[in-house]
Amino acid sequence: MIADTGQSSDEYASSLLLYEKQKQRRFQVKVVTSWLALLFVLGFMFSGATLRFGSASINLIHLDLEFIGRNFGFIAIGSFQTIAISIASILLAMVLALVSALARLSRSAVAVAISTFYVSLIRGTPLYLQIIFFFLALPQMGIYLSGFGAGVIALGLNYGAYMSEIFRAGIQAVGKGQHEAATALGMSSRQKLRLIVIPQALRFAIPPIGNEYIAMLKDSSLVAVTGFVREILWRATKLGRSNFRNLEALLVAALFYWILTLIFTSVQNRIEKRYSQGERTVRTYH
Amino acid sequence: MNKQFAGFALLIVASLILAACGAGGGTQTLLEQIEARGTMIVSTDPNYEPQSFLDPNGQRAANTKCADDQLTAGEMVGFDVDVAVAIAERLGVEACFVTPDWDIITAGNWGDRWDISVGSMTITTARQQILDFVTPYYFTPAQFAAAAASGITSVEDLNGQAVCVGTATTYEDWLNSVDLGLPAESLFMQPPSDVTVVTLPTDQECAQSIAAGRTEFSVYLTSGTVVDSNIANGLPVVKVGGPAFSENLAAAIDKGHSLDTASFVAAVDAAVNAMHTDGTLSQLSIQWFGVDLTQDPTQ
Known part of the structure; x- marks a missing residue:
């Protein structure tokens, strides 16, 4: 082979690499153009046009663009609240999830009980009720949380319970050999946890955490029931109802949620890359 | 691990107790608290034009005393909003608005979160168990x-x-x-x-x-x-x-408020009666509905 083309083995290797790179490029271009085509089809569905096929005709969805234009900015401002609630809540959730997962895996019966009780109680009750509880029930004990604060605590506790299982799976996925090697190096159990187990567990946990975060972005709209938080969906439903334009208003909200999701997906990809540095992974085209 | 966990649990319990102690108040009445605060916090449900709805281009009132997570009169419009502002004016304070879901407002036990509902609420026997109503401000x-x-x-x-x-x-x-x-x-x-x-x-x-x-x-x-x-x-x-x-629609005040609400209920009732007498309510009704809905149709 090598002799046939008259190339040196170095040249051959670099041409192979170049070919791989081009193949990857072409693949990405195809993905992007297909995305644009799908976006166009989606947009066309809301154009209000009438499609005729001989005698049959299909009406596409008609939107009041004037209403959308007039209220776009007002709904957009809600993004700040949505982002603030979601980020504060996911940080709280990660701390709670890690503590709860470690407690669940500890040798203390009380710690295991507290952790499983927490996960069971929170996963077994609706998020809506948890928000109302922190907002309207705690004042009877003299604890006054703001609407934002009650929402963050309820969302953080709720997602912490779900994510506790993610962290547990991540910690358990760290190989036994890693523990043994760390012990052989003379690490204390605390060092082992901090330097060996948690960094690797986090790497396993990042994709599912990203997933939870994206779900939380949308669940954050529940906090608006308190009456003190005016995020994207709240603004959209109020304007939609009083102007009889629910569909238009909700579509604007949907657009913002989608954009936020796209942004955070790309952030997640970056974090994922960072944590898997030095890891051999299966080669993929993106 | 075990020790750390016990410490963590202790910390949570301790902070809960501290928070509980910190919130203990004096023996103010609700009216005194509102006057000291300079604001009356009104719950409203901005789903309804022309009673209560949002102004997408509204500006937050300058020098407002309302907290950051409350809306000011400048961001809201409607008949209920104007009535609330007029009541607040008569009490010498500023009206601030919060927007919990309607079923949370009618359920009572507001946890001291807001002072009053000015939201076209019908006086019913069931609601009177948990809320104090003042004189109706209009009838629909x-x-x-x-x-x-x-x-x-x-x-x-x-x-x-x-x-x-x-x-x-x-x-x-x-x-x-x-x-x-x-x-x-x-x-x-x-x-x-x-x-x-x-x-x-x-x-x-x-x-x-x-x-x-x-x-x-x-x-x-x-x-x-x-x-x-x-x-x-x-x-x-x-x-x-x-x-x-x-329906007789009136402002409502939570009976479950931790402070004494009697003087506040009386003050709001007096304000609404005065607004009936001096024509403020009739004028607002004609402005928003085109007709005067403030007279009791059964009288």
Whole structure:
């Protein structure tokens, strides 16, 4: 082979690499153009046009663009609240999830009980009720949380319970050999946890955490029931109802949620890359 | 590990106890607290034009005393909003608005989160158990309406129909034959006996479902002012029959408030009475509804 083309083995290797790179490029271009085509089809569905096929005709969805234009900015401002609630809540959730997962895996019966009780109680009750509880029930004990604060605590506790299982799976996925090697190096159990187990567990946990975060972005709209938080969906439903334009208003909200999701997906990809540095992974085209 | 965990648990318990102690107050009344604060926190449900809705281009009032997570009068519009502002003015304070869901407002036990509801709430026996009502500030007729294309034009046509109402509204209770405690002269008809009640989050979803072409129901029951606004906005609906009953709409104050509310209730009641006498309410009603709805129709 090598002799046939008259190339040196170095040249051959670099041409192979170049070919791989081009193949990857072409693949990405195809993905992007297909995305644009799908976006166009989606947009066309809301154009209000009438499609005729001989005698049959299909009406596409008609939107009041004037209403959308007039209220776009007002709904957009809600993004700040949505982002603030979601980020504060996911940080709280990660701390709670890690503590709860470690407690669940500890040798203390009380710690295991507290952790499983927490996960069971929170996963077994609706998020809506948890928000109302922190907002309207705690004042009877003299604890006054703001609407934002009650929402963050309820969302953080709720997602912490779900994510506790993610962290547990991540910690358990760290190989036994890693523990043994760390012990052989003379690490204390605390060092082992901090330097060996948690960094690797986090790497396993990042994709599912990203997933939870994206779900939380949308669940954050529940906090608006308190009456003190005016995020994207709240603004959209109020304007939609009083102007009889629910569909238009909700579509604007949907657009913002989608954009936020796209942004955070790309952030997640970056974090994922960072944590898997030095890891051999299966080669993929993106 | 075990020790750390116990420490963590202790920390949580300790912070809860501290928070509980920190919130203990003096023996102020609610009115004194409102005057000291300089603001009256009003709950309103901005789903309804012309009673209460948001102004997308509204500006937050300058030098407002309202907290950051409360809306100011500049960001809200409507009849209820103007009434709330006028009451606050008479108490010498600023009106600030919060917007919890309607069923949370009517459920009472507000946890001291807001001082008063000025949200077109009907006085009913059940609500009087948990809320104090002041003198009604206006009166609206409950009105059946139907999809224009349904052919339903009279009360007799309602038999056998599905009727849509907003959740936790008087319309839902009335259709389910719950005793609202309205005076007999306010009830203009008996609820139709064989209708199916469909409950949606607010009255506005009923009209919009019909406009969107859904056919689960063709009839809805809501305030006459809401039907007028639906028709004015071009929704394909018509009124069916005359008013079903008349509602006395009033401001409400939580009986479960941790402070003494008696002087506040009295002050708001006096303010509303004064606004009836000096014509403020009539003028606002004509401005927002085109008619004077502030006179009791049963008198």
